[in-house]
Amino acid sequence: MLVKNIEKRIKVNKIVSIAAILFAVVIVIAGFVFSYKMIQDSRKSIYVLDNGIPVLVKQTDVMLNRPVEYKAQIELFHRLFFTIAPDDKYIKENIQKCLYLIDDSGKKEYANLREKGFYNQIIASNAIVTVQTDSIKLDSGKNRFMFYGKQFINRKSSIITRNLVTEGFYEDIIRSPNNPHGVLLKDWRIINNDQTDEKIKSVY
Structure with a gap:
């Protein structure tokens, strides 16, 4: 027991x-x-x-803010690439800045426009080119974007309006002073840049 x-x-x-x-x-x-x-x-x-x-x-969660940064980068690139003044130095400085945001596809498109004499025409006609963003659509599954906007070519005699639709891809990279969002645009191309309107300026 x-x-x-x-x-x-x-x-x-x-x-x-x-x-x-x-x-x-x-x-x-x-x-x-x-x-x-x-x-x-x-x-x-x-x-x-x-x-x-x-x-x-x-601080907010980085991933929650990421789509906003993607759109900001896409808009910044298009603004730098398509904002043109009749000044060759200004054009080159803007292109230099935007090439930090994109792969070789941006450089190829710039070379293509230069070969066609687009920039020389802008300088010769003393025109100013600006771009307006309408919307930016992201496909997060494929890291793909679509940019919808308008391009305005302001000449002495008229204002030409063109559609501007582009597409491409994006990927995350290390942030740097030249690329503060840490986003690289890839395989970018212009889909539509057709003229939609032309307003003749009054001479009086």
């Missing part, structure tokens, strides 16, 4: 000991998880000075 009681007590002690150890392990793991989460949350917290007063703000 005494032996059985001792055996039961040993079993109970063993069960209690194992349970205590498991409980301690769970507490330690939970502590590590909680600490890691606290560290991650603290890294998302930054202080911004507002009139000399530090204000705590939270």
Whole structure:
């Protein structure tokens, strides 16, 4: 009888000991998880000075903002590429900036327009070319984009309006001063650049 009681007590002690150890392990793991989460949350917290007063703000999830950055990069590229003044130096500076945002397809399109004499015509006619973005559609599954906009060629005698539809792909790259969004446009091409309207300016 005494032996059985001792055996039961040993079993109970063993069960209690194992349970205590498991409980301690769970507490330690939970502590590590909680600490890691606290560290991650603290890294998302930054202080911004507002009139000399530090204000705590939270950084948003990068992936939530990414589609906005993709569209901003696409719009920036088109604005740089298609905003043209009758100044060869200005054109080259804009093209140089936008070539940091795109692969060789941008350089090929620039060379193609230059060979056709497009830039010389703009300079000779003292025209100003601007672009207006209508919409940008993203296909996140294929990393593909479609740009819809209008191109305005403002000459002394008239204002020509052209449709501007382009397509291409995009991929994430390392951010840099020349590419702050960290997005590279690829295999870009112009689908439609047809003239839709021409308004003659009054000479009076």
